[in-house]
Amino acid sequence: MDRNQFITAFAAAFDKISENTKYNFQNHCVRTAFIAVRLGELLKLPRTDLYDLYAYALLHDGGVSWHDSKFVNGTPEERLIAKKNHSENGEALIKDFPFITEHKDIIKYHHSNWDGSGPFGLSGNAIPVFSQIIHISHKAALLYAMRLTRKEVSDAIEIERNGKFSPTLCDAFAALTSNPGFWVSVSDSFINDTASYPIITDEKSQLSLEQLIPIAKIISAITDSKSAYTENYSASLGEKATVVADFYKYDDEHKTKITLAGYLLDIGKLSIPSSIEDKPGKLTDDEFATVKSHPYYTHLILSKIPGFEDITVWASNHHEKINGKGYPLGLGGDDLSEESRILAVLNVYQALIQPRSYRMSLPPEAIANIFNEEIANGNLDERITKDILSIFNK
Ligand SMILES: [Fe+2]
Ligand SMILES: [Fe+2]
Ligand SMILES: [Fe+2]
Numbered sequence: 505m506d507r508n509q510f511i512t513a514f515a516a517a518f519d520k521i522s523e524n525t526k527y528n529f530q531n532h533c534v535r536t537a538f539i540a541v542r543l544g545e546l547l548k549l550p551r552t553d554l555y556d557l558y559a560y561a562l563l564h565d566g567g568v569s570w571h572d573s574k575f576v577n578g579t580p581e582e583r584l585i586a587k588k589n590h591s592e593n594g595e596a597l598i599k600d601f602p603f604i605t606e607h608k609d610i611i612k613y614h615h616s617n618w619d620g621s622g623p624f625g626l627s628g629n630a631i632p633v634f635s636q637i638i639h640i641s642h643k644a645a646l647l648y649a650m651r652l653t654r655k656e657v658s659d660a661i662e663i664e665r666n667g668k669f670s671p672t673l674c675d676a677f678a679a680l681t682s683n684p685g686f687w688v689s690v691s692d693s694f695i696n697d698t699a700s701y702p703i704i705t706d707e708k709s710q711l712s713l714e715q716l717i718p719i720a721k722i723i724s725a726i727t728d729s730k731s732a733y734t735e736n737y738s739a740s741l742g743e744k745a746t747v748v749a750d751f752y753k754y755d756d757e758h759k760t761k762i763t764l765a766g767y768l769l770d771i772g773k774l775s776i777p778s779s780i781e782d783k784p785g786k787l788t789d790d791e792f793a794t795v796k797s798h799p800y801y802t803h804l805i806l807s808k809i810p811g812f813e814d815i816t817v818w819a820s821n822h823h824e825k826i827n828g829k830g831y832p833l834g835l836g837g838d839d840l841s842e843e844s845r846i847l848a849v850l851n852v853y854q855a856l857i858q859p860r861s862y863r864m865s866l867p868p869e870a871i872a873n874i875f876n877e878e879i880a881n882g883n884l885d886e887r888i889t890k891d892i893l894s895i896f897n898k
Pocket of ligand 1: 564565615
């Protein structure tokens with residue numbers, strides 16, 4: 505599996521990361537990646553660099569904090585601190601990503617200004633070139649999403665010559681945007697088709713299912729950071745899926761697949777607006793229907809990945825119930841494989857052991873009682889529930 509093809513499947517989800525800010529961020533990450541690769545080509549970077557630059561650009565906003573409204577609304581000082589935090593979070597997030605080339609601190613410095621006025625005070629060519637490219641690409645993508653005209657976008661970049669951006673990159677941006685095709689390529693209608701990356705022959709670009717796990721962990725961290733109540737949720741669920749696979753003596757490939765499904769099953773949660781996800785009171789029927797759509801969103805994302813046929817089904821069935829009363833499809837017991845049932849039980853278990861705003865995490869006896877009820881109501885598989893409690897609920 506090509507590494508960049510894998511992460512591209514999640515582009516639509518990454519674009520939801522920034523939805524709580526005031527702009528329309530549709531296609532922000534993929535548009536940033538497109539512009540970055542084109543600028544990298546103009547700067548004549550090697551193909552392996554372009555391949556990694558694409559991944560950095562697609563992931564550049566992974567560290568956006570959902571709860572840091574100061575990022576947009578704060579005073580200049582508060583915004584600088586928010587940018588610093590966001591850059592450091594983003595850098596920490598991707599530390600285990602399997603990049604091919606040796607580049608350092610790219611995300612950490614992606615808001616650095618050429619004149620040294622940005623976070624961390626780095627200036628000029630001390631700022632890594634990749635960071636410089638992502639900065640200008642991000643800015644152009646943002647301006648585009650604000651529905652500015654071509655001239656307004658170009659002028660807004662040019663005015664930052666020697667300020668935010670280097671003369672070299674301003675020249676490259678001017679050359680890129682002088683091509684009328686550029687503006688068609690970045691439009692919402694075509695950006696998902698045009699944002700390609702160079703296919704390279706380096707064998708490190710091809711990852712086995714097992715080698716996708718570190719990336720799945722990064723994606724789980726992005727998912728989990730969306731709400732204060734989901735901290736470490738899918739990360740812990742993925743780890744537990746591995747333990748259960750060992751308990752049932754699954755072979756390595758089988759274990760890897762259910763682990764990946766565990767890490768990725770809630771990726772669709774990024775599609776739920778934070779106002780619903782974090783709503784303190786009871787949800788309206790309409791809001792609850794939105795929440796219930798998240799496993800289907802997971803299905804749409806994972807089904808784009810070759811070789812993920814089983815993983816897609818298992819992951820997107822994690823809210824289905826044996827009695828057919830689950831969601832999103834209301835499948836019955838006959839449709840639910842052992843793997844789907846395991847993930848459904850782990851999903852309930854993980855929710856019960858996580859603290860909520862209105863309660864602490866529950867003690868083992870309370871959890872056992874709730875699971876007995878779940879079995880009695882025909883929601884969860886009895887054998888698997890008992891096995892999973894025997895492993896974790898001590
Ligand atoms: Fe950023
Ligand atoms: Fe961005
Ligand atoms: Fe879920």
